[in-house]
Amino acid sequence: MAEALKGRLGRLLLHPVAIFTGLVAGGVLGWLDKGQMPVIGTLGDIYIRLLQMCVIPLLFTAVATSLSRLFLDGAANRYFTRLVLLIIGGLAVAGALGVALGYWGQPGGELQLAAREVIGKVIFTAEAAGTGVDPAHTQGVFADLVVGMFPENIFGALTTGNKIAILMFAVLFGVALGSIAREKSERATALLEAFYDTFIKIIEWLMYVLPFGLFCLAYSQVSAVGLDVLFAMTKLVVFIYAGAIVLIALYSVLIWWRVGGSYLATLGAMRETVVVAFGTSSSYASIPSALRGLKEGLRLDRRVVDLALPLGITLNPPGSTFHFALATLFLANLYGLALDPGQMVFVLFGAMLAGVAATGAPGVAALSMISIILVPLGLPVEVAIILLVAIDPIVDPILTVVNVQGNAATTALLAGKPEVGPEGALRVANSE
Structure with missing residues (x-):
């Protein structure tokens, strides 16, 4: 009786109507009172922290156990090569769409005088407050990123939340675990899987208050948006949303094509993931629901899903790539810089x-x-960052959905196509 009541309550709280109502109500309240109730924003911060609390241990156990299983089965090399190619191809497609939209739509060109005045005022105010970023510091950031991928102290990486360093350690740990004696490896992997299931259970508990959590998060995000600068940059915001919707639709079709069956069933399996990604604006907070949707909803190979999705969320950001490409074209339009094909x-x-x-x-x-x-293009970094920060609360949710859905598509393409056996049970077949 208690389990049945719990199941009905869970279905009610996770119903699309309940989730959508919480999201819209929070956004409307944030827009009306402009953040006059900070306690709501505080509750939203607490909820997102609770979700992210399990992300690092979940990421570590998922990657380590999946790699261990793949190495024990001798299938790791095949998946790694294809995963790298899929990530590079996906980023190239997202970036190309951003460049094409920016070239075709000219989002920063022919702005009305009022819009240019608002943008100029925002830039002047932010520079006066010292909000700029030192370009000399950011030029070597990619080299710093590569060095930072290898932690000198894993406990230090855990303390600071350096997810890329933790991920690299998880990869090394999983490879080593799958390479030791089989009996010892299987015992240790089983223990890690028990920890993984424990973190998933915590996430399931947090999902019972998802509508309320999204209400608080939507309130704080909408109340932080400056309407003047938003109206001034409406063209860029519209182009970001239009391009993001195209990418999300493409990823959904790819998942459906790979998995087969009903397209609506495919959308339904990833519905919770999309809502969590949009409402929290956090790819990492969306990992648990994405793992559940791919493994339980679409019945993809657990070993591949637990490896590809966390790796992809950390290293494969199609939404960010699209955003940076389009924003660069916007700034070039704004400053009257015509880019040649090489640029x-x-x-x-x-x-x-x-x-x-x-x-x-x-x-x-x-x-x-x-x-x-x-x-390298000679465009002002400080101006770009000031303007991107101004519209970030309104565009970050949809870009997060692009990142998560893009990695779900990559995982589905890698994992193999589910098939129905003679007995009618769904099983996962190797894609080769």
């Missing part, structure tokens, strides 16, 4: 590098990675 190609590859670098940086520092593209 367009540079923007594409620069956006891919900047997107990867941004995954290891928090907040404004992530947006500052656009300096990798802007400095």
Whole structure:
């Protein structure tokens, strides 16, 4: 009786209507009172912290156990090569779309005088407050990222939350675990899987208050948006959302094509993931629901999902790549710089590098990675960051959905196509 009641309550709280109501209600309240109730924002911060609390141990146990299983089965090399190729191809497609939209739509060109005045005022105010970023510091950021991938002290990386360093350690640990004596490896892997299931259970408990959590997060995000600068940069915001929707639709079709069956069923399996990603603006907070959707909803191979999705969330940011490419074209339009074909190609590859670098940086520092593209083009880094920060609360949710859905598509393409056996049970077949 208690389990049945718990199940009905869970279905009610995770119903799309309940989730959407919480998200919209929080946004409307944040827009009406402009953040006059900070306690709501505080509760939202607490909720996102609780979600992220399990991310690092979940990421570590998922990657380590999946690699251990793949090495025990002798399938690791095949998956690694294909994963790298899929990530590079996905980033290139996202960056190319950003460049194409920027070239075709000219989002920073022909702005009305009022819009240019608002943008100029925002830049002047931020520079007067010392909000700028030192370009000399950001030029060597990619080299710092590569060095930072290898922690000199894993406990220090755990303390600071350096997810890329922790991920690299998890990869090394999983490879080593799958290479020792089989009996010892299986016992240790089983223990790690028990920890993994424990963290998933905590996430399941937090999902019962998802509508309320999204209400608080939407309130704080919407109340932080400056409407003047938003209206001034409406064209760029519209282009970001239009391009993001195109990418999300493409990823959904790829998942459906790979998995087969009903397209609506495919969308339903990833529904919770999309809502969590949009509501929290955190790719890492979306990992648990994405893992559940791919493994339980789409019935993909657990070993591959636990490896590809956490790796992809950390190293494969198509949303950030698209954003940086389009923002660069916006700034070039704003300053009247006509880019030639060679510079367009540079923007594409620069956006891919900047997107990867941004995954290891928090907040404004992530947006500052656009300096990798802007400095060689002679465009002002400080102005770009000021403007991107101004619209970040409104565009970050949809870009997070792009990142998560893009990695779900990559995982589905890698994992293999589910098939229905003679007995009618769904099983996962190797894609080869």
